[in-house]
Amino acid sequence: SVSMAVDLGGIHMDNPVCTASGTFGNGWQFEGFYDVSELGAITCKGVSAEPWEGNPAPRMAELPSAVMNSVGLQNPGVRAFVRDYGDYLAGLSARGCKVICQVAGHSVEEYVRALDLFEELAPFAAGFELNISCPNIAKGGSAMGSTPAGAAEVTRACRPHTSRPLLVKLAPTNVGEIARAVEAEGADALTLINTIPGMAIDVRTRRSRVSRPTAGVSGPAIHAIAVRMVWEAARAVSIPINGVGGVASGEDAAEFILAGATAVSVGTANLYDPMAAPRVLRELEQWAEGQGVTDINELIGAFEC
Numbered sequence: 001s002v003s004m005a006v007d008l009g010g011i012h013m014d015n016p017v018c019t020a021s022g023t024f025g026n027g028w029q030f031e032g033f034y035d036v037s038e039l040g041a042i043t044c045k046g047v048s049a050e051p052w053e054g055n056p057a058p059r060m061a062e063l064p065s066a067v068m069n070s071v072g073l074q075n076p077g078v079r080a081f082v083r084d085y086g087d088y089l090a091g092l093s094a095r096g097c098k099v100i101c102q103v104a105g106h107s108v109e110e111y112v113r114a115l116d117l118f119e120e121l122a123p124f125a126a127g128f129e130l131n132i133s134c135p136n137i138a139k140g141g142s143a144m145g146s147t148p149a150g151a152a153e154v155t156r157a158c159r160p161h162t163s164r165p166l167l168v169k170l171a172p173t174n175v176g177e178i179a180r181a182v183e184a185e186g187a188d189a190l191t192l193i194n195t196i197p198g199m200a201i202d203v204r205t206r207r208s209r210v211s212r213p214t215a216g217v218s219g220p221a222i223h224a225i226a227v228r229m230v231w232e233a234a235r236a237v238s239i240p241i242n243g244v245g246g247v248a249s250g251e252d253a254a255e256f257i258l259a260g261a262t263a264v265s266v267g268t269a270n271l272y273d274p275m276a277a278p279r280v281l282r283e284l285e286q287w288a289e290g291q292g293v294t295d296i297n298e299l300i301g302a303f304e305c
């Protein structure tokens with residue numbers, strides 16, 4: 001058998017398969033389908049210091065081979081998040097699955113405030129992921145993460161506020177330069193990619209199919225783009241990468257590993273098949289076995305170019 005343990009910037013995971021933020025509830029919703037602690041890690045939905053209402057409905061639309069969303073980072077705020085999900089997440093962590101808490105903000109100060117609250121109230125968090133790439137909020141999100149200077153500023157401000165592993169989630173633009181900027185500010189790992197900005201028009205009503213004219217596109221349609229972005233980031237930095245984008249099979253996950261990802265997150269596939277993540281793990285392990293290695297780490301970045 002193949003050793004599947006990996007180290008994502010100080011987050012030691014039993015295997016590389018995670019779930020992507022916002023597509024997996026906060027984990028407990030899936031316990032009726034399988035033992036969630038089989039996964040390497042879960043990433044919780046982004047949480048801000050104060051509660052956010054999110055965007056008006058409709059917030060999701062199905063496209064050919066893709067989903068589009070304009071959720072707008074609806075969340076209950078760190079205090080209510082910890083109150084409502086903290087016990088489950090602490091138990092999950094005790095069962096061996098790492099919990100990554102995602103941090104959202106509209107400004108540098110808001111990211112820091114949310115991180116401070118998490119730091120104080122969430123001992124179960126194995127690490128934190130700064131979401132600087134959400135395409136669905138007017139301020140913060142991709143407004144902050146779309147330039148090397150903006151991405152560096154958020155990372156620099158947050159870094160001294162936790163000694164736990166700090167991940168930064170990037171948008172699929174200017175990836176190499178932004179990856180280098182956040183690495184220089186002390187990020188321990190990168191997650192990429194977030195959804196790709198898109199729009200879909202209902203031609204009968206002439207209106208957007210979701211409540212905002214622009215939204216984020218996810219799912220199989222963005223997988224090849226995500227693989228390319230992970231490969232570019234992996235060549236630009238030496239910190240590990242968590243690959244996200246259209247993973248629905250072990251082969252999809254294997255592509256990310258070969259392109260240079262240390263971990264792989266299943267997102268949109270969770271919405272279509274609640275068993276997607278454990279299946280991806282099983283298939284990834286079978287692939288690694290077939291490659292004749294004894295340790296999955298031998299395959300990270302092993303793409304022959």
Ligand code: DOR
Pocket residue numbers: 022046069070071072073074131133134135136137194195216217
């Ligand atoms: O596509 C996304 N939707 N990416 C994010 O980072 C946040 C989410 C939302 O809540 O809008």
